[in-house]
Amino acid sequence: QMTIFGPFGGPVRHGGRDQLVETQARARSQFKSGTGSVEFIRAIEAGDLAILVVAETARVMFEGRTEPHTWSLRVTEVYLDVRGSWRRIHRHADPLTKLRGLAETLALLE
Numbered sequence: 001q002m003t004i005f006g007p008f009g010g011p012v013r014h015g016g017r018d019q020l021v022e023t024q025a026r027a028r029s030q031f032k033s034g035t036g037s038v039e040f041i042r043a044i045e046a047g048d049l050a051i052l053v054v055a056e057t058a059r060v061m062f063e064g065r066t067e068p069h070t071w072s073l074r075v076t077e078v079y080l081d082v083r084g085s086w087r088r089i090h091r092h093a094d095p096l097t098k099l100r101g102l103a104e105t106l107a108l109l110e
Contacts, residue, residue, distance in 0.1 A: 005092040007073050034060035034068065048081040055097070072097045 036058025078090040
């Protein structure tokens with residue numbers, strides 16, 4: 001089982017791999033090409049859990065667009081060690097990388 005808080009917002013997605021394949025394919029279909037990098041921020045290990053905190057930055061060509069766009073995400077991923085194999089059980093990625101004031105933040109909720 002896995003949960004995903006995707007960068008486009010909306011409801012939390014959860015389920016097994018088979019249940020999330022369609023959701024991830026829809027999101028992936030919007031990305032045509034690009035280059036990027038990952039900035040490691042922090043790793044936390046607690047028994048059979050590992051948590052990674054990273055910042056992903058890319059220049060991406062999106063479906064239907066003629067120019068590449070910057071795609072920067074704050075990402076937290078949680079992994080579970082299942083019999084010696086690390087499995088991702090949660091991913092939270094959001095594009096809220098720019099500091100904003102209260103009014104601009106509240107506008108996102110409308």
